[in-house]
Amino acid sequence: MPAPLPKPSSSRSLYRDIRARIGDGSYAAGTALPSTRALAAERGLSRGTVSLVYEQLASDGFVDTRPGAATRVAAGAADRIRAQGRGAEASEPQRTQPDSGRLSAFAQRLQAMPLRPAAPDPAGVIDFVYGPLAGRDFPTLPWLKALRRAEGQRSQRLEYASPLGAPELRQALQQHLHQTRGLACTTEQILVVNGSQHALDLCARLLLNPGDPVVVENPGYRMAHQVFEAYGAQLLCADVDDDGLQTAQLAALTAQAPAKLAYVTPGHQFPLGGYLPMARRHALLDWAHAQRCWVIEDDYDSDYRYGVRPEPSLLSLDSADCVIHVGTFSKTLSPQLRLGYMVLPPALASLFAQAKLLTDRHTATGPQRALAQLIDDGSYARHVRRMRRKQHARQQALLQALGRHLGTQVRIQGAASGLHLSVWFPGLAASQEAQLVQAAAQRGVRVYPISPLYRQPAGHAQAGVVMGYALLDLPEIERGVQRLAEALQSLR
Incomplete structure (x- = not known):
C-alpha cells in the first residue's frame, strides 16, 4: 500500500501529487486509487473536486475508470510521465497558491476546477478537436470592408455605449432570428454578449444562489456545468439518448426540491447530437412552467443542419416567459x-443589461456594427450557406473514412447536424478509452475522450471519442482516420 499523499491545497496540487506518485512508481500500473469519498474525507476536499481530478487524470491517459469499479493506474502511465519529463505543468510559470482563507467561496470553488487552456498542436499532428474553425474559412474581405465602413462612421463623441449592444446589430439580429429561427422578439429583449460562455456566466450570477438545483444533460457541455458549479449550484443530471434530454426523468430529479434552472442543447445535443423532438420540447416547457424554473436554450451550432427539418425553438414555444435563448457567432x-x-x-432584460454594465460596460462596438452590416447586406447569409456546404463535405469525408477504415468497429451518433461526431467503439470497454486516445496520439492524431463529458458515475460501457472536423481539410481527415484505425488495431 503506497504511503498517503500529503494534503493538497487545491485540485491542481492533488493532480500533481497523484501524477508524481504514478511517475515515480509509488502507484504502480493496476493500483487502485482511493475512492473519491475516502480521498475527499482524508484531504478535506469535496467529492466533486476529487472526481474532477480523477477525470483529468483519465483524460490524460494516466488512470482507467469504469462504472462501479475502482479507478486504477493505467498500463504504461509511468513511462509516459517520465517521457514527458515534467510535462506541460513544468512549462507553466510557477505560482504560489493564495491562502484560501483570503479568497471568496466562489474563488475557492473555481480554484478547485482543473480548467486548462488548449495546448497548440505540434507540427504534423492531425487534430479532430471540436471548437476551432479553419482560418482559411473566415470571410476576410467582406469583414474588412464592413469593419472599415463601421470605423469610418465613427461619431464625434466617443463614449461608453449601451450594455445591451449596438442598436444596429440588435435590429439586424431581430430580423435574422425571425427569418432563420422563427423567433418573435423585440430589440429590447436582445443582449449582445462576449460569446455564449459570457451568457452562461450572467445567468449563473443573476439566477442562482449557492445550493440551488440546476438540471443539466448527462453527458453534456462541461464548461456550462463548471460555470454553475463555480457559483455553488447543485447539479441534477438527466440522462440523454438518441433524441436528446430524457424529459421523463425530470419529475423524479426534482421530487425533493424544485430546480431553479435547466440548461439544455435541444437543437443539437452536445456531445451526442440528438435533436429534441416536439413532444419532449412541450414536456420540458410544461415541467419548467410548473417548477417556475428558468430554461437556458443553448443554440450553439444550429446553422449546420444537413437535410433535416428544424423544429421550432423552445423560445418560440414558450408561453410563460421562462426560456433564455443563447446564440453565438x-x-x-x-x-x-x-x-x-x-x-x-422581458422581465429579465433590464436586469441583465445592468449586470453587463458592471461586468464590462459593453461589447466592442466596431465589430458589432461590422457584423450588423454583413447581416443587412446578405453577406453573412451567403457566408453561412458556403460554410454549411464546406462543413457538410468535411463531415461526409469523415463518415466515409470511418466506414472504410473502421467499418463495423465503430458506431456513430450526431451526423444530422453540427461540427462534430460522437464515435463509439463497441469492442472496446470504456476503461480502455484513455489507451485509445494515447495510442492515437503516438501516431500523430488527437481525438478526445467522451468520458469527461459524463458526470459521475459514468453512463456508458463502451469507449467513445468526440471528433470535430471543422479545422481539417479532406486529405487530413482521411489520414487521421487511417491512423486512428491503426491505433485501435494496436489495442486489439
Missing part, C-alpha cells in the same frame, strides 16, 4: 470575435 465566423447574443424574457 463562434461557429460561423470565429471564436476570436467573442460575439454572441441572448434573447431574454
Whole structure:
C-alpha cells in the first residue's frame, strides 16, 4: 500500500501529487486509487473536486475508470510521465497558491476546477478537436470592408455605449432570428454578449444562489456545468439518448426540491447530437412552467443542419416567459470575435443589461456594427450557406473514412447536424478509452475522450471519442482516420 499523499491545497496540487506518485512508481500500473469519498474525507476536499481530478487524470491517459469499479493506474502511465519529463505543468510559470482563507467561496470553488487552456498542436499532428474553425474559412474581405465602413462612421463623441449592444446589430439580429429561427422578439429583449460562455456566466450570477438545483444533460457541455458549479449550484443530471434530454426523468430529479434552472442543447445535443423532438420540447416547457424554473436554450451550432427539418425553438414555444435563448457567432465566423447574443424574457432584460454594465460596460462596438452590416447586406447569409456546404463535405469525408477504415468497429451518433461526431467503439470497454486516445496520439492524431463529458458515475460501457472536423481539410481527415484505425488495431 503506497504511503498517503500529503494534503493538497487545491485540485491542481492533488493532480500533481497523484501524477508524481504514478511517475515515480509509488502507484504502480493496476493500483487502485482511493475512492473519491475516502480521498475527499482524508484531504478535506469535496467529492466533486476529487472526481474532477480523477477525470483529468483519465483524460490524460494516466488512470482507467469504469462504472462501479475502482479507478486504477493505467498500463504504461509511468513511462509516459517520465517521457514527458515534467510535462506541460513544468512549462507553466510557477505560482504560489493564495491562502484560501483570503479568497471568496466562489474563488475557492473555481480554484478547485482543473480548467486548462488548449495546448497548440505540434507540427504534423492531425487534430479532430471540436471548437476551432479553419482560418482559411473566415470571410476576410467582406469583414474588412464592413469593419472599415463601421470605423469610418465613427461619431464625434466617443463614449461608453449601451450594455445591451449596438442598436444596429440588435435590429439586424431581430430580423435574422425571425427569418432563420422563427423567433418573435423585440430589440429590447436582445443582449449582445462576449460569446455564449459570457451568457452562461450572467445567468449563473443573476439566477442562482449557492445550493440551488440546476438540471443539466448527462453527458453534456462541461464548461456550462463548471460555470454553475463555480457559483455553488447543485447539479441534477438527466440522462440523454438518441433524441436528446430524457424529459421523463425530470419529475423524479426534482421530487425533493424544485430546480431553479435547466440548461439544455435541444437543437443539437452536445456531445451526442440528438435533436429534441416536439413532444419532449412541450414536456420540458410544461415541467419548467410548473417548477417556475428558468430554461437556458443553448443554440450553439444550429446553422449546420444537413437535410433535416428544424423544429421550432423552445423560445418560440414558450408561453410563460421562462426560456433564455443563447446564440453565438463562434461557429460561423470565429471564436476570436467573442460575439454572441441572448434573447431574454422581458422581465429579465433590464436586469441583465445592468449586470453587463458592471461586468464590462459593453461589447466592442466596431465589430458589432461590422457584423450588423454583413447581416443587412446578405453577406453573412451567403457566408453561412458556403460554410454549411464546406462543413457538410468535411463531415461526409469523415463518415466515409470511418466506414472504410473502421467499418463495423465503430458506431456513430450526431451526423444530422453540427461540427462534430460522437464515435463509439463497441469492442472496446470504456476503461480502455484513455489507451485509445494515447495510442492515437503516438501516431500523430488527437481525438478526445467522451468520458469527461459524463458526470459521475459514468453512463456508458463502451469507449467513445468526440471528433470535430471543422479545422481539417479532406486529405487530413482521411489520414487521421487511417491512423486512428491503426491505433485501435494496436489495442486489439
